[in-house]
Amino acid sequence: MQDELAKEQAYLEYIKTHISQAVASAKNGIKQTKEFTEIVLNTVLQNQSLQLEKSRSQPYFSKLVFSEQTANPQNDSGKTEELYIGRFGLFDRETLSPYVIDWRSPIANLYYEDSFKAINIKVEHGYELTFDVHLKRQFDLKDGHLVQFFDSTQAIRTNEPLIERLRAKSEDRLKDIVETIQADQNRIIRSDPYQVLVVQGVAGSGKTTIALHRLSYLAYQHKHEESFNRFLIVGPNQLFIDYISDVLPNLGVEGVRQTTWESLLHSYLPKKVRITSQHKKVHSLYEIAPTDQARIAARASLLRGHLAMKELIDRYVNHLEHTAIPDEDFVLDRNHVMTRDEISRKFHHDFAHYPYVKRRERLLTALKQWTADCLLTIATNVEKQSHTMSYTAMDEHIAKYKVHYERKLQAYSKKVKTADIFTMYRTLLTSSKGVAWLLHHSGHNEWIEDLPGIVLYYKEVLLSNLTFEWVDLGGLFYLTARLHGLEKHKPFSHIIVDEAQDLGAFQLYVLRLLCNQDALSIFGDLSQSIYTFKGLTAWRDIPGELFSKPVQFEVLQRSYRSTIEIMNLANHVLQHVHQPDQVLAIPVLRHGEKPCLTQWSSRTEALEGIVKRLTTLQNDGLHNIAIISKTAQECTQVGKWLASHSLSIHVISGKETHYEGGISVVPIYFSKGMEFDAVILLNPTNKHYVQDSPIDIKLLYVAMTRALHRLYIDSWEPLSELLSTDSTLLSVIEP
Ligand SMILES: Nc1ncnc2c1ncn2[C@@H]1O[C@H](COP(=O)(O)OP(=O)(O)OP(=O)(O)O)[C@@H](O)[C@H]1O
Numbered sequence: 001m002q003d004e005l006a007k008e009q010a011y012l013e014y015i016k017t018h019i020s021q022a023v024a025s026a027k028n029g030i031k032q033t034k035e036f037t038e039i040v041l042n043t044v045l046q047n048q049s050l051q052l053e054k055s056r057s058q059p060y061f062s063k064l065v066f067s068e069q070t071a072n073p074q075n076d077s078g079k080t081e082e083l084y085i086g087r088f089g090l091f092d093r094e095t096l097s098p099y100v101i102d103w104r105s106p107i108a109n110l111y112y113e114d115s116f117k118a119i120n121i122k123v124e125h126g127y128e129l130t131f132d133v134h135l136k137r138q139f140d141l142k143d144g145h146l147v148q149f150f151d152s153t154q155a156i157r158t159n160e161p162l163i164e165r166l167r168a169k170s171e172d173r174l175k176d177i178v179e180t181i182q183a184d185q186n187r188i189i190r191s192d193p194y195q196v197l198v199v200q201g202v203a204g205s206g207k208t209t210i211a212l213h214r215l216s217y218l219a220y221q222h223k224h225e226e227s228f229n230r231f232l233i234v235g236p237n238q239l240f241i242d243y244i245s246d247v248l249p250n251l252g253v254e255g256v257r258q259t260t261w262e263s264l265l266h267s268y269l270p271k272k273v274r275i276t277s278q279h280k281k282v283h284s285l286y287e288i289a290p291t292d293q294a295r296i297a298a299r300a301s302l303l304r305g306h307l308a309m310k311e312l313i314d315r316y317v318n319h320l321e322h323t324a325i326p327d328e329d330f331v332l333d334r335n336h337v338m339t340r341d342e343i344s345r346k347f348h349h350d351f352a353h354y355p356y357v358k359r360r361e362r363l364l365t366a367l368k369q370w371t372a373d374c375l376l377t378i379a380t381n382v383e384k385q386s387h388t389m390s391y392t393a394m395d396e397h398i399a400k401y402k403v404h405y406e407r408k409l410q411a412y413s414k415k416v417k418t419a420d421i422f423t424m425y426r427t428l429l430t431s432s433k434g435v436a437w438l439l440h441h442s443g444h445n446e447w448i449e450d451l452p453g454i455v456l457y458y459k460e461v462l463l464s465n466l467t468f469e470w471v472d473l474g475g476l477f478y479l480t481a482r483l484h485g486l487e488k489h490k491p492f493s494h495i496i497v498d499e500a501q502d503l504g505a506f507q508l509y510v511l512r513l514l515c516n517q518d519a520l521s522i523f524g525d526l527s528q529s530i531y532t533f534k535g536l537t538a539w540r541d542i543p544g545e546l547f548s549k550p551v552q553f554e555v556l557q558r559s560y561r562s563t564i565e566i567m568n569l570a571n572h573v574l575q576h577v578h579q580p581d582q583v584l585a586i587p588v589l590r591h592g593e594k595p596c597l598t599q600w601s602s603r604t605e606a607l608e609g610i611v612k613r614l615t616t617l618q619n620d621g622l623h624n625i626a627i628i629s630k631t632a633q634e635c636t637q638v639g640k641w642l643a644s645h646s647l648s649i650h651v652i653s654g655k656e657t658h659y660e661g662g663i664s665v666v667p668i669y670f671s672k673g674m675e676f677d678a679v680i681l682l683n684p685t686n687k688h689y690v691q692d693s694p695i696d697i698k699l700l701y702v703a704m705t706r707a708l709h710r711l712y713i714d715s716w717e718p719l720s721e722l723l724s725t726d727s728t729l730l731s732v733i734e735p
Pocket residue numbers: 162165166175176177180181182185201202203204205206207208209210525528560561672673674675705
């Protein structure tokens with residue numbers, strides 16, 4: 001063993017020397033120049049040296065010892081090979097032989113697969129080779145020094161590096177997991193980029209993390225033809241986007257556009273379009289007891305995210321196209337008539353490949369051209385009579401025709417229907433007929449008693465010409481696409497959607513229109529859909545028939561974030577939602593303290609207790625801590641109280657674009673997607689978390705599953721029935 005360690009140490013030093021030489025040579029190659037080609041070369045060299053610098057402290061994380069199987073075992077050379085795997089490939093610049101293989105290369109699959117025997121690897125040009133793995137060695141390198149290594153073979157497996165990694169304290173940004181990607185995660189990362197992928201993963205199963213690794217993998221696959229700014233990540237809010245922003249650069253992928261669904265679609269509409277903030281709606285949802293008005297607003301929102309909305313718009317645009325041209329011939333005079341059939345042929349056949357607005361323009365240009373041709377015929381005929389008419393009379397005659405024809409053209413053009421997106425959208429939603437159609441086709445006939453209320457709601461929110469709600473962006477964008485087309489916009493090479501359960505099927509579908517083929521990867525968890533006014537109820541709502549290949553559906557059931565004890569309690573709560581296809585998380589083997597419940601006699605007493613605990617937690621090295629409540633109002637009050645007790649805290653209100661780490665006071669709906677060393681759940685009472693309310697159950701589940709190591713429940717009012725359980729799941733602490 002000592003020998004092996006010494007050998008590995010020597011190899012590490014050898015690689016580090018190679019890196020130093022390669023960095024020096026890349027830097028030496030950079031010239032002071034104004035020559036364009038040399039500037040480009042400088043950028044390549046700069047990137048190369050940056051990447052090498054990143055490799056220096058950890059050039060690789062594992063070693064594989066393997067051999068290839070051949071079709072005829074008798075011909076097997078029996079030769080074993082060794083490969084080191086790292087974040088980036090390293091090659092000898094002269095011989096091109098590899099020192100370190102990039103984790104995204106096909107052969108690195110041998111490391112990520114569970115199995116050790118007969119592993120098939122697709123190599124270039126569709127060939128498949130079969131390998132046996134004899135050894136996987138995982139290195140523990142710290143600051144460029146080898147501390148220890150862990151060996152796995154067919155007979156002896158170790159999970160130590162994974163568990164070690166999960167035991168670590170959280171940092172203020174999400175981190176990459178290249179060293180410990182699991183086999184099911186690896187398959188998702190490497191799945192077909194041109195097939196819509198839907199991943200349902202339990203809380204903490206690594207969805208966000210592997211979504212980012214997938215992008216890094218795709219960037220590697222297309223490194224010669226793509227630029228990273230054609231990749232897109234769609235996340236729930238700016239805070240989340242900031243929180244995940246370290247992963248891709250650490251994996252060598254810079255400049256990927258990361259945005260929210262709202263900002264993305266807004267950018268396709270005219271600048272003057274205003275979108276009202278969602279915050280008010282979200283706040284009112286959790287702060288105030290549900291009213292009829294809130295129910296109607298929620299239903300009015302859900303309808304606009306349903307795929308029936310696409311059908312409604314399609315029907316409307318189809319109707320517009322069919323009724324676009326007037327039911328009459330275009331008559332300039334008795335001798336110059338373009339029949340309606342001819343106009344119809346042009347519109348419905350010759351120009352049919354254009355979107356509506358362009359098609360209309362084309363038709364009017366054709367009519368204008370024909371009118372000009374007719375005028376030319378008149379002029380030629382008039383000129384033939386030059387022996388009987390003076391030149392002045394001839395000019396006057398032609399001018400009279402010109403005016404007459406132009407009037408006719410203008411009158412006819414006005415009758416070819418125009419299309420204003422905003423007027424059309426409003427008309428569509430403020431008619432009882434349209435909304436009744438939506439209710440029926442979205443399968444919500446039972447909401448019919450709310451029809452007048454929903455129409456009234458649309459009339460109120462769509463009152464102003466150019467102000468809309470965020471949920472309208474899907475419809476407005478789709479109408480724009482149907483009427484104007486999207487040719488001007490270069491499609492994205494791949495779009496990754498995270499927290500996708502918060503978008504309706506129609507909202508997901510419009511993203512498909514923005515990407516190449518079916519290059520869309522959708523990650524989410526239905527157990528975390530916590531909004532009554534948006535989101536999916538089932539993955540099958542995503543319409544397979546709208547895509548060219550069937551949707552690839554994957555499930556991730558193992559949860560890596562929280563300890564077994566925290567996950568057991570979270571699963572206990574989640575079981576109260578009786579939803580079909582519900583998948584409960586299986587925590588990976590990592591134990592911790594049982595969640596602790598303290599029942600305080602008053603709010604002040606609870607907060608004083610929490611202050612003491614915060615100090616203990618920080619002394620234990622747990623620095624990222626979230627105090628979580630259902631309502632923003634409670635967060636603001638608690639935040640003020642804690643600040644007045646000289647604690648440095650961040651109250652998250654939803655407007656932040658930067659995550660600071662440390663102690664955060666945060667409403668559950670803004671904590672989604674994030675994780676903390678410890679979570680303190682404030683006053684989960686019966687009033688806040690009703691036992692048969694799926695949304696309340698899911699909110700509680702989201703809050704609890706944010707915790708990596710410790711979960712505390714501090715209550716000063718009667719506890720929610722959802723948390724009533726025996727001492728196997730919860731320790732009760734005396735105040
Ligand atoms: N294979 C893995 N190796 C090490 N850590 C992992 C692995 N998979 C996931 N994790 C860790 O688990 C935690 C949860 O990951 P992530 O936030 O990506 O999960 P998620 O499914 O998006 O969670 P949620 O839906 O609850 O927000 C992170 O700390 C991540 O680093």
